Amino acid sequence: MRTGKQKIILAVNTIFVLFAVVIITFYVFRDAVLKQTVAKVSHEMETEYNSTFLVKKAAFDGLSGLSLTDISIIPKNADTLFKIQKLKTSINLWRLITGDLQLGTLEIKNGFVQLVKKGKVTNYDAFLKKDNQEVTSDEKKHYARSTYRLISKALNLVPTDMILDNLSFRINDNGKKATINFQKLRLVNKQLETSIKVQTNTLSQRWKIKGFADPRNKKADIRFVNMDSGAIKMPYLDERFNLKSSFDSIRLNIQNIDKDGEELHIDGFMAIANLKINHPKIASKDVILRNARFDYRFLLGSEFISIDSSSTVELNKIKFHPYAAYETEKDTIYKLKISIPKMNAQDFISSLPDGLFTNFQGMKATGTFDYKLNFAFNKNKPNQLVFDSKLKKENLKITKYGEANLNKLNGEFVYRALIKNVLQRPVLVGSANPNYTPLDQISPYLRKSVLTTEDPSFFSHHGFINEAFKQSIIKNIKTKKFSRGASTISMQLVKNAFLSREKTVSRKLEEILLVYILENNRIVSKERMLEVYFNIIEWGPNVYGIGEASQFYFQKTPSELSLNECLYLARIIPSPKKFMYQFNDQGMLKDFAVKQESFLTNIMLRRGLLTAEDTIYKSLPILISGPAKSFIKFKVQDSTQIKVDSLAVDDEFDL
Template sequence: MKTGKQKLLIAAKVLFVLFVAILIAFYIFRDAVLQQTIAKVSHEMQVEYNSSFTIKKASFDGLSRLNLSEIILVPKNADTLFKIQKLKTSVNLWHLLTGDVQLGTLEVQNGFVQLVKKGKVRNFDAFLKKDNQTEIRDEKKDYAQFTYRIISKALNLVPTDMILDNLSFRLDDNGKKATINFQKLRLVNKQLETSIQVQTNTISQRWKIKGFADPRNKKADIRFVNIDTGAIQMPYLDERFNLKSSFDSIRLNIQNIDRDGDQLHIDGFMAIANLKLNHPKIASKDVLLKNAKFDYRFLLGSNFISIDSSSTVQLNKIKFHPYAAYETEKDTIYKLKVNLPKMKAQDFITSLPDGLFTHFQGMEATGTFDYKLDFAFNQNKPNQLVFDSKLKKENLRITKYGEANLNKLNGEFMYRALINKVFQRGVLVGNANPNYTPLDQISPYLQKSVLTTEDPSFFSHRGFITEAFKQSIVKNIRTKKFSRGASTISMQLVKNAFLSREKTVSRKLEEILLVYILENNRIVSKERMLEVYFNIIEWGPNVYGIGEASQFYFQKTPAELSLNECLYLARIIPSPKKFMYQINNQGMLKDFAVKQESFLTNIMFRRGLLTPDDTIYKSLPILISGPAKSFIKFKVQDSTQIKVDSLANDDEFDL
């Protein structure tokens, strides 16, 4: 009777003989199997993707080395998707038998892959369709398992040794062309070396990628640099998205990709030097970030994807720890936390990207501060939004202003509105201007009306209204666009007095920082801020300040304005150049304007800003009597009818 060890030995021998038999059978019939496989793939491409796939010549060299030539994929009635003249590769046979394709070596000579769009027709559309039979929408995806499987399969297709000569990646988007030609690529003994030629309609450069790459152990450390002098310019983005971008070098380091239980860890860092961006939505100038580094630690589980809080982002001298997460266990929740440890205020100012904060250039400060942000949005419970922003400062003081000298608000200065990059006529903010109106000479009705419509808590907040900001975020997320702002009078004042009206990321960031400095360093009193605000905001076409506005509409001084007139002026602030659309052809308020006025009046009543005595004369209609009258289209009466009516009145008088 055989022992257990003898049985195992016999089983091992049987498996070995079986494996050898499979290898022999594979060796004998390998070319036939190869041709059959090519025919199957070609048929699938024809049936499933309406494309022609051909290989002119295919053969094995030894047991696992494969030689192919003239490999072509052409979608029907479209440009060739790819064509490779010669390809040699070897496959790990053991992994192949277990269903895991793993390339050992790869040699490619003279080929191209191209994506072409002509009109609305793209040569890759057929390969973007979803397989509805395999798509299970109700089944939750295990993010860790799915990502690890994709990464493993992708890295297995990266050969351990690779030689590419003259392989091009081409893009033609209705004439917007870009070609990245790998003139030489070598991955030998885990060392990567390349020579790349880049050509577009606007640039021609030579790039180099070099470093360490070990796809089997999931590790890499590679650098992306320019062979020629000057920065690397990113192709295609300038023509397609009007985004000009460049950098001196990029470094990507992957230290670890590890599956630990039900979690996946991805660790490493990315660094970029002298990143330059130019786009109308970012800023009016080039934005330059000299040094940036991201020490990342991604964590993925069965129902979450996150950037761990141990990660570090460094922008010049600014360092902070981000935490970001997307969770789907019960509800769909987005989370963001930022922890900026204590740092010197001056280091923060000098680390701001050039071009993004132009009004801060030259600013100097003393003291330190730290900052924390906690944000959470539940897609199924949007009203439970969490937004907690805390800045803790120690001896923080501005010792020198940059381009935006906030202290100028305390004295006389010349204001020029900047509209569409064109400075408008100058408006003197000071008593030498006959239209300038001190706060105590502005009708209390107008002050109350404007504060109600624009910023009810102006005298109590410090530049921002947290609840309004939260509601703005909720609505913008729901509509997937910036459909609602949370602008206070402080923010409007800073925007008007120091910034342009351009809708850029730069302008909004500068506005937030300047408002915080203005409101939290007691540079200007609230009363003075409101007075300047009333005297510089636009109130109509080429009408600036309440002194000009009261004359333009009603031929009055700001102190003489009635309640109805104040309600009208307060309501047109958001769109002052469209004031005429609130008036009908008989010079009366349109129905929607009457409803708005009634709504505003009721709010002011509830808040105790108005009493019944204030509304004694409210039933009287407003009368546009100033120069604004010329902008209103009045109905012209029939002169014949006027004459007939006049004669009829005369007859009645005679009787």
């Protein structure tokens, strides 16, 4: 009877014998298998992708090597997608037998992959269609398992030793062209070295990628730099998306990819130096970030994907810990948390990216602060949105203002609206301007109407209304566009007095920070802010301030305005240049405008801002008597009818 040790030896010997049989069998029949494989791929390309797959010569090289020449994929009636003159590779036979393809070495000479779009026709559409293979619900949900499997397969296709010479990746998008040519790529003993030439319609550069790469152990540390002087400019994006971007260097480090039970951990860091971005939706100037680093820890489970809170983002001297998650266990939930540990206010200001906060340049501050943001959105229960923003400050004080001197609101200054980058006529905000109106000389009906429509809690909030932000976010997510803002009078004042009207990320971020400083440092009283607001906002074409507006529409002073006139002026603030569309061809308010007026009146009555006595004369129509009347399209009465009416009057008098 055999002992346990003898059984183990016998089992091992049996495995080796079987492996040897498989290897011998494979070696004997491998040419037939290779020919059959090429035919199968060719048939699949023809039937599934409407493309021709060609290989001039395919042969084995040694026991595990494979050599192919003149390989190409040509979609029907389209440009060649893929072509390589010479390809040599070796595979791990044992992994192949167990059903897993793993490349050992790879050599490619003279080839290209090109994506071509002519009009709406491309040479790659057929390869973008969705895989119809059914996937069970469990597989769909298990993000850790599926991601780890995908990463492993991808890295197994990266050889441990690689030589590429003259391999190009080309894009031709209706004449917008970009070519990235790997003139040389070497991966030997886990060391990566490349020489890359980039050519577009607008630039020509030479790049280099170098560093450490170990695909089998899932580790890498590589740098992306320019071989020539100057920054690396990203190709194609400028022509395709009007996005100009460049950087001095990028470093990508992957320290660990590990599946521990049901969780997948991916750890490492990314760093970029002197990132420059220019896009009209971001800012009117170049945005420059000198140094940025992201120490990341991604966690994936069966029903969640997240950036762990142990991750750290550094933007110059600003350092914070982000947490982001996508969860699908019960509902689809998006989460975001940001924590900025205690830091010096001046370090924060000096770390802001150049070009993104131009009004903060030159600003000085003392003190410290820390900040926390908590955001959560349940796709199935949108009204339960969580938005909690908290800033804790210690001795925070602005000692010197930058471009936007908020102190100017306390005295006389000249206001000039900026519309489409064109400065409008100057408006003096002060008593020397005959149209300037102090707050106590403005009809209380107008003050109450404007506060009701624009910012009911103006005198109690500190620049922002969290609930308004929440409702704005909910609606914007539901409509999948920016369809609602959450602008307070403080925000409108800052936007008008200090910022342009451009719709950019830069302008919105500056608005938020300036409002916070204005409201939380007691720079200007609420009454003064409201008075300036009434005297600078646009109330019609080339009409600025309530003094001009009351004359433009009603030939009155602001103190003489009736309730109906005040309701009208409050309602047109969002679109003052379109006021004429409120009226019909008889010069009377249209039905929708009358309904809006009634709605606003009812709100003010419910809030106790109006009494029944205030509305005694509300039935009187709005009569536009000032210069605004010339903007309204009145119906021209038929002259024949006028003559007939005149004769009828004469006959009546004859009687």
